[in-house]
Structure formats: C-alpha cells, structure tokens
Amino acid sequence: MSFPPRYRSRADVSGAESRAKAVQAAIELFAASGYKGTSIARVAERTGLSQSGLLHHFPSKAALLSAVLEARDAEDGEFLSAGGDAPMGWAAFDSLAALVARNSTRPQLVGLYVRVSAEAVEPGHPAHEWLRSHYANVEAWLTDAVRVGQEQGEIRSDAPVDALVRTTIAVLDGLQQQWLLNPGGVSMPKLFNAHVQGLRAQWSSAAEPPPR
Amino acid sequence: MSFPPRYRSRADVSGAESRAKAVQAAIELFAASGYKGTSIARVAERTGLSQSGLLHHFPSKAALLSAVLEARDAEDGEFLSAGGDAPMGWAAFDSLAALVARNSTRPQLVGLYVRVSAEAVEPGHPAHEWLRSHYANVEAWLTDAVRVGQEQGEIRSDAPVDALVRTTIAVLDGLQQQWLLNPGGVSMPKLFNAHVQGLRAQWSSAAEPPPR
Numbered sequence: 001m002s003f004p005p006r007y008r009s010r011a012d013v014s015g016a017e018s019r020a021k022a023v024q025a026a027i028e029l030f031a032a033s034g035y036k037g038t039s040i041a042r043v044a045e046r047t048g049l050s051q052s053g054l055l056h057h058f059p060s061k062a063a064l065l066s067a068v069l070e071a072r073d074a075e076d077g078e079f080l081s082a083g084g085d086a087p088m089g090w091a092a093f094d095s096l097a098a099l100v101a102r103n104s105t106r107p108q109l110v111g112l113y114v115r116v117s118a119e120a121v122e123p124g125h126p127a128h129e130w131l132r133s134h135y136a137n138v139e140a141w142l143t144d145a146v147r148v149g150q151e152q153g154e155i156r157s158d159a160p161v162d163a164l165v166r167t168t169i170a171v172l173d174g175l176q177q178q179w180l181l182n183p184g185g186v187s188m189p190k191l192f193n194a195h196v197q198g199l200r201a202q203w204s205s206a207a208e209p210p211p212r
Numbered sequence: 213m214s215f216p217p218r219y220r221s222r223a224d225v226s227g228a229e230s231r232a233k234a235v236q237a238a239i240e241l242f243a244a245s246g247y248k249g250t251s252i253a254r255v256a257e258r259t260g261l262s263q264s265g266l267l268h269h270f271p272s273k274a275a276l277l278s279a280v281l282e283a284r285d286a287e288d289g290e291f292l293s294a295g296g297d298a299p300m301g302w303a304a305f306d307s308l309a310a311l312v313a314r315n316s317t318r319p320q321l322v323g324l325y326v327r328v329s330a331e332a333v334e335p336g337h338p339a340h341e342w343l344r345s346h347y348a349n350v351e352a353w354l355t356d357a358v359r360v361g362q363e364q365g366e367i368r369s370d371a372p373v374d375a376l377v378r379t380t381i382a383v384l385d386g387l388q389q390q391w392l393l394n395p396g397g398v399s400m401p402k403l404f405n406a407h408v409q410g411l412r413a414q415w416s417s418a419a420e421p422p423p424r
Contacts, residue, residue: 032334036249111333118330121323121392122244135393163406166390166398167383173390174382180333181347186378194375201414 019057022047023071026064031111034119035065035127062126069116069130072109073137086141089149090204093168093196100172101189110176117173139165159203171195231269234259235283238276243323246331247277247339274338281328281342284321285349298353301361302416305408308384313401315388322388329385351377371415383407 025046029038040061044054058064079102080086080095087095103110117134120127142165149155171192179186237258241250252273256266270276291314292298292307299307315322329346332339354377361367383404391398 034246034248034331036246114330114333117389118326119246121326121389132393135390160406163403166387166403167407167410170383170386170390170403171379173386174384175378177329177333177385178347178378178382181344191375191378191382194372195379198379198410198414202410 015057018047018049018053019067022049022054022057022064023068026068027108027112030065030068031108031115034115035061035125036119040064065116065127066130068112069127069134072113073134086145088145089152089154090196090200092142092145092149093199096168096172097189097193097196100175100192103176104179104188107180107183111180114173114176114180135169138169142168153205156203156205164199164203168195168199227269230259230261230265231279234261234266234269234276235280238280239320239324242277242280243320243327246327247273247337248331252276277328277339278342280324281339281346284325285346298357300357301364301366302408302412304354304357304361305380305411308380309401309405309408312384312387312404316391316400319392319395323392326385326388326392347381350381354380365417368415368417376411376415380407380411 022043025043026038029042029046038061040054041051043061043064044051047054049057054064058067076099080099082095086092116127117131119125120131122128125131143161146155146159146161146164150157150159150161175186175188175191179188234255237255238250241254241258250273252266253263255273255276256263259266261269266276270279288311292311294307298304328339329343331337332343334340337343355373358367358371358373358376362369362371362373387398387400387403391400
C-alpha cells in the first residue's frame with residue numbers, strides 16, 4: 001500500500017471524472033466538427049484541462065476517439081443483448097428497433113457516429129479499423145440471427161440472408177442521416193419498424209409467399 | 213468585338229478546361245479527405261494551377277464545393293428522368309435502381325457524397341443548404357411518385373407513403389456507406405433491387421394484403 005492513500009484516492013476519482021468529461025467533450029466536438037475538424041486543444045478547453053493534462057489521460061486524439069467509439073459499442077452491445085445472449089431470429093430485429101428508439105433521444109451520439117463513420121471509410125483514418133470491425137460484427141450477428149430464425153422455422157428458408165442483413169443496416173444508417181438533418185420531421189423508430197414489418201410480411205414462415 | 217479574338221478564344225477553352233479539371237480534382241480530394249480536410253492549395257496543386265489561378269475560377273472553396281455538388285445533382289436528375297418527365301409510380305423506384313447500378317461504377321462521386329453529406333448535417337457547413345434542398349427534392353419527387361402510383365392503381369392506397377419514401381432513401385444512402393467500406397463484398401444494385409422487390413411484394417395493388 002502506498003502513502004498517502006487518501007490523496008491517491010482523490011486523484012483517482014478526479015482522474016476518472018476527467019476521463020469521463022473528456023470523452024463527453026470529445027463526443028460533442030467530434031459530432032459537430034468531425035474527427036479531423038476537432039483539435040486536442042478544443043477538447044482540452046471544453047473539458048477544463050490543459051492540453052498536457054488531457055494528453056496525460058489520452059496520449060493522442062486517436063486514443064480519445066477509440067475510447068469514445070469503444071464505449072459506445074460496448075454500451076450498445078449490452079443494450080442489444082439485455083445482459084444475456086445476443087437475440088436471434090426476428091427478436092434481433094426487435095432489439096434493433098429498441099436501440100433505434102433509444103438513439104432517437106441521443107442526437108450527439110448519433111451525430112458522432114454518422115460523422116466519424118463517413119470519414120473513416122478512408123483507409124488511413126484512425127477509426128478505419130474500428131469501422132471495419134463494427135460493420136463486420138453487426139453483419140455477423142444479424143447473419144447468424146437470420147440463419148437461426150430459418151433453422152427454427154420462423155424465417156422462410158428462401159429468404160435472401162445477405163439482403164435482409166445489409167438493407168437493415170442501411171436503413172439504420174440512412175435514417176440517422178435523415179433524422180439529424182430534420183429531427184422534427186423524421187421518426188426513426190416508426191420508419192425502422194415499417195422496414196422490419198415489411199421484412200416480416202415478406203419472409204415470416206407464417207406468411208404466404210408473395211405473388212410472382 | 214474585342215481584339216484579338218483568336219487569343220480570347222484560346223483563353224476561354226483553357227478556362228473551361230481548368231474549371232473542369234478543378235472540379236474533378238475537388239471531387240477526388242473532397243471524397244478522400246472531406247471538405248474541411250481539403251485545402252484550396254491542394255486542389256490547386258492537383259489541378260496544375262497556382263492558388264490565385266484557381267481562385268480566379270472559383271472565388272472560394274465553398275464555391276468550388278457548390279459547383280461540384282450542383283454538377284452532380286444536375287447530371288443525376290437528367291439520368292433519372294432520361295430527358296423527359298420525372299418517372300412516377302414504381303417506375304420511379306426502377307429509375308433509382310438504374311442510378312444505383314451507375315453509381316456502383318463511380319466510387320469517387322459516391323465517396324464525395326457520403327463524406328460531404330455527413331459533414332453538412334452541421335448547420336454552419338457551406339453545403340448545409342444544398343443538403344437540405346437535396347433531400348427535400350428527392351423526398352418531394354418520391355412522395356409524388358408513390359401518390360401518383362396510388363391514384364393510377366399500381367400502388368395500394370393503404371401504403372404508408374412516408375415510410376416507402378424514407379426507407380428507400382435510407383437504403384440508398386446506407387448501401388453507399390457499406391459499399392465504400394467493402395466494394396468487393398457489397399453489390400449495391402442487387403441489394404437495392406431486393407429492397408424494391410420487397411416494397412412491390414408488400415404494396416403492389418396486384419398483391420394480396422400480407423397476413424396480419
């Protein structure tokens with residue numbers, strides 16, 4: 001045990017607070033100005049730290065971005081699986097609908113995601129690998145979810161798995177863009193539900209095949 | 213008539229060429245680095261002009277961006293209407309499918325659109341008004357297209373117009389993002405067609421109502 005413990009403890013609390021504040025400031029600034037358009041100096045200023053104080057917690061702007069994105073993915077992952085296993089079959093689409101409803105109360109996080117994921121398409125971007133693995137994870141989960149739904153007989157065996165997965169991810173992403181531009185005129189939850197109901201109408205095993 | 217006309221004419225040709233080269237260079241750089249991440253100096257360098265030479269043709273970076281985006285919209289608009297009136301009913305969705313097929317050969321223009329439209333969500337961005345009117349135009353056209361399809365009896369009268377319009381725009385936008393990240397693994401035309409076929413299966417007047 002090191003001495004004096006009381007001062008150490010206060011420093012730890014203060015460190016955790018500073019990290020949390022810096023992450024929140026970074027979310028706001030990256031959302032508004034993108035990663036490239038945001039300087040470490042501006043994050044430090046909004047956090048109430050000196051630049052070297054901020055760099056003590058996050059050694060680079062890229063490290064700060066990683067912390068922000070990983071925190072968001074971890075939180076969303078917990079929400080989607082509700083503390084248990086990842087949902088399968090149509091339940092996976094229902095859990096995404098719940099996430100969309102939750103996102104529609106969090107414009108800054110949505111703005112961050114839209115801005116950074118558009119920037120990070122570029123291979124040299126510090127979030128490029130994060131973005132690739134983010135999509136790979138969502139695609140792998142939804143692909144499994146559809147296949148399990150097919151095995152369990154709730155999704156038709158002739159459903160085009162790739163199209164169900166990728167159009168659903170596209171609707172998620174595209175509605176975020178429309179909502180950011182027009183928050184009062186675009187109901188993300190209602191529109192995402194319409195998409196999922198369309199998939200169910202066409203591909204639920206209980207449904208008749210659509211006319212050719 | 214001014215003197216000497218031959219020199220005037222050569223300058224005009226050279227001016228048009230320089231403008232076209234600058235627009236192409238701007239497309240490439242804005243697509244790779246975004247609007248904010250691209251300097252006029254870099255556009256000038258790639259165009260083969262001095263910075264003041266470039267500013268002679270485009271008085272600001274914002275003017276260059278406007279020229280790029282308006283050229284793209286004008287070209288897409290002509291393609292979609294094929295020189296005639298804007299298509300209505302399901303034909304509007306078919307013309308979008310043709311545009312998606314064409315876009316899948318133009319990664320730079322798609323990259324430009326994805327990057328700039330994510331940035332321009334921010335109200336202060338120089339392309340913000342362009343983006344708002346771009347979405348307003350697409351929404352107005354597709355809304356009319358669905359309503360005319362309903363009046364003419366090819367789209368069911370109980371089809372949710374707003375959801376058809378907005379999920380279709382979301383699929384267009386979202387697939388571009390996925391394709392830029394994974395050009396070999398994502399077939400935009402195939403996936404967009406799957407979305408449109410889903411809408412037709414559910415909402416064509418010829419189709420039976422889906423089971424409740």
